[in-house]
């Protein structure tokens with residue numbers, strides 16, 4: 001698919017580890033201000049693709065362009081700086097165990113902005129409230145929070161620097177159905193709330209039903225290649241045998 005407003009553009013991306021080619025001449029353009037999901041069987045290369053978008057892995061060949069910049073042109077320091085454009089929510093929320101909920105959200109603001117302590121505290125509180133964490137929980141440690149609450153705090157932290165691109169890698173894996181529902185709703189809410197400022201969301205999920213509900217576009221990966229890429233309403237009608245197998249699992 002071709003888009004007028006592209007956030008991420010990947011051309012002829014090949015990644016090999018030793019003799020194993022994991023991404024095989026992969027091409028994809030991901031539109032700005034939309035929710036795009038990557039689906040595919042385990043080992044298809046989804047997380048590897050995400051790591052290239054973050055510049056955590058570099059291509060064996062091909063190019064990764066994010067927000068108009070070619071990642072290969074950046075020094076390690078520039079790349080680290082560039083990653084501020086991303087918010088991330090992964091399977092393990094990876095909160096700092098020794099920091100409270102509020103401390104976790106305040107962390108990127110302390111680290112990367114010159115906001116005053118007072119402003120940071122206010123902003124962290126605002127972010128926590130926006131993802132449904134109430135004031136009584138602000139000072140709790142991650143170990144004192146439920147799995148769903150930890151995800152909310154992780155999301156609030158991911159949003160702290162107003163990222164242009166929010167990446168989710170299996171944000172609901174390992175959660176019970178009700179918490180899964182809640183986290184999925186939160187992803188949609190977050191994407192809609194941040195639409196005005198043009199936030200792009202890229203989601204990897206094993207939760208097919210939810211993915212079909214929340215995505216604008218779906219790309220299906222198989223053996224390191226995009227074999228189907230369609231708006232969600234067309235994707236559900238795909239005749240690709242791999243897609244059919246996957247959807248009917």
Ligand SMILES: Nc1ncnc2c1ncn2[C@@H]1O[C@H](COP(=O)(O)OP(=O)(O)OP(=O)(O)O)[C@@H](O)[C@H]1O
Pocket residue numbers: 017022040041042043044045046047048049
């Ligand atoms: N650093 C690495 N070194 C060698 N092989 C790797 C490395 N990272 C990933 N792989 C291999 O690349 C393949 C794709 O892995 P990847 O994690 O991208 O799959 P995935 O689509 O995210 O799967 P899952 O749905 O299980 O998370 C796997 O066969 C994996 O073993």
Ligand SMILES: [Mg+2]
Pocket residue numbers: 046047048
């Ligand atoms: Mg993965």
